[in-house]
Amino acid sequence: MVMAMILFNYKAYPEAIGKGALRLSRYLDEIGEEFGVKISVSPQYLDIPTIIRETRNLEVFSQHVDPVKGAYTGSVSPLSLKEAGVSGSLLNHSERKLKISSIKEGVLTLKDLGLTSIVCAEDELIASMISKLSPDFIAVEPPELIGTGISVSKAKPELLERTLQLKEFKIRILCGAGISSGEDVERAMEIGMDGVLVSSSFVKSKNPKEKALELIEAYSKFI
Amino acid sequence: MVMAMILFNYKAYPEAIGKGALRLSRYLDEIGEEFGVKISVSPQYLDIPTIIRETRNLEVFSQHVDPVKGAYTGSVSPLSLKEAGVSGSLLNHSERKLKISSIKEGVLTLKDLGLTSIVCAEDELIASMISKLSPDFIAVEPPELIGTGISVSKAKPELLERTLQLKEFKIRILCGAGISSGEDVERAMEIGMDGVLVSSSFVKSKNPKEKALELIEAYSKFI
Amino acid sequence: MVMAMILFNYKAYPEAIGKGALRLSRYLDEIGEEFGVKISVSPQYLDIPTIIRETRNLEVFSQHVDPVKGAYTGSVSPLSLKEAGVSGSLLNHSERKLKISSIKEGVLTLKDLGLTSIVCAEDELIASMISKLSPDFIAVEPPELIGTGISVSKAKPELLERTLQLKEFKIRILCGAGISSGEDVERAMEIGMDGVLVSSSFVKSKNPKEKALELIEAYSKFI
């Protein structure tokens, strides 16, 4: 069972698609080994199988899943995640908000398949609603900070602290939005987070390898 | 440039995911070679790379694409299709209906990337709207016949005939919904269709290999 | 503060639009007065002002609200409900499912305006999620029973009983789906519900006045 997590979300950034996705994933794979920590990534769907095959230690997540099967053209089938060797999936990212019934079905379906669920919440009230589903992780991400470089752990520590009570239900809490330095990671972990989500600060970095090193080194101190 | 097409849409059928997807694709690959025709498939996103790698002659399509790049968690990036070696994508399937602006953006983005667009239309009026975008293919699929086994080529030949005028704009016309026998395929081709979409009659067949043989043999007579 | 409720939801039934809406509302208004109970209705948006003006004792609810203001063409503004004298709104009906963030915003906005919120939930798990928002009412409606004439109070009494624990958070619980007789209403109230939602069994009745009488009489015994 995954207890903590640093998740690199590739979103649909051109730098992190196809060959770029593989190159970035190899950096993360190596650096993770170097520091002895598990690194998680969520690439584009079509890049998932290659990354799984071509890396050794990464946990690969889907960016989204549709809890359906059968005549649903265009959906992301949960079973296809399982068969491909994916570790689990994000759900309800603020860039892919879901109906409440789809979040429920999504978490239950991932559980049934033995996959890890990471449900995003924009604030503590939504986090508390989602906690009723007992997902593996809740990722608190204030949408107004995403992509800003202003980290949630610096700008909204009290929001993060208030979500920590959900740990009593054995849900682990991640945070994301604006995490862009080793210091941001350390603050998040010091507050009590079980890990962080990182995206543009890594993917769009001029030197992603160096940036990954900085973020993972900070993270590794707490694992 | 693809001139005609028989497309096997795997949707989210459990029989056509993971190992099942690979097995079905190998049948199609072999039978296509046998009859000297190109076969197209649209599997789950995560099965696409393996099918491309493990088959020789299939054209692999995406079931959907989101015309976006950047901070769009959960999207299907057009660039990821291109990088994976996909031939193109379905758009606006009746099980994944799109806003008019997304159809426009989708077709234009696929064109820019040199990928083939197949836009679904539930009737001739919507087909005529879509024709203004000059996609490569329009697939006419009356949603009420999908999955019924009652083929559009038998039940609605006049609908298909009326869409043939769109060929003057160099758009090729496919039909789908209920195509379940070689005879259905022949009728469609005789009417003047440039090909057919097939799904449950193949995927959920007790003997998919035999069913593929029947459908592809009928199709091959017109190519 | 409304403590119990029998809500007649007109949906988009032609029988309950325009003059039909007014006629049905007058029946309910009279019968409510006769039995000394408050009756609630949720008509089409455009029928709301006339019903408010032309009836005496009805509580009028919106079928939906969008928690937005400003440049949102096509939305149902919460402020417009308030100004029109509406009592509150349904949210997340299974025929108009909402994203989790819209449910949260919707409940908070209604509270701010002093309007009553009735949030629909298809099962007890979703009801428990919604309870974290402390809406005034949660309406449990298994979608598979809606419009069937098989009442939730007869078919799923244990589902209703399990939601009663939410009352400790001062949330009142309604049920709906298939409520079509006085007996259905009585069962629901006996189980401990704070009221019921009724729709097609009234709106599409050959004799809606008589049907209303039957349902309201049963309800009035518990008020």
Added chain:
Amino acid sequence: MVMAMILFNYKAYPEAIGKGALRLSRYLDEIGEEFGVKISVSPQYLDIPTIIRETRNLEVFSQHVDPVKGAYTGSVSPLSLKEAGVSGSLLNHSERKLKISSIKEGVLTLKDLGLTSIVCAEDELIASMISKLSPDFIAVEPPELIGTGISVSKAKPELLERTLQLKEFKIRILCGAGISSGEDVERAMEIGMDGVLVSSSFVKSKNPKEKALELIEAYSKFI
């Protein structure tokens, strides 16, 4: 049959809801009479009946309509527009984008009821798609100019000119986005538009009466 149109879209602006909606509508009603031109408005749904009753010469439009009837809680029924005495409806505003099939159904349903359809298009390609439905009006509104005060008639005259060819199909062409002065209106009409859509420049004006006077006076010169 309406041949030209100046439409004041109230959206969900607090200034144009409830009593504000009525006050603004009375200004427009008076100024329209003064200049002898028909003025159109699209208020919040719940304000429509009062505005129709309390003004003399306004054409009142809905901001959106759902082409459905029956069990569709939360929808805006076309029949409810007809019964309320509404003149027609906007469809596919860039703030309420629709699936292509909903646009088709919407236009056809409005036609069936004898109501006027105004379908919004963000560019000429989408306008040409929509023209296949023969709506009464197409309103060209580049979304990037909405609310900016930079008028489409000044910033993109060539876009407007290119849409004029659709007039040969007896569709009348409106434009909107950034129309904020009499001069903007005049330019639009000089290019050949059949009218304009106005919103924030009127609704949020410090002196809406004066602003309406300026815009309507400019418009009236062409009618």
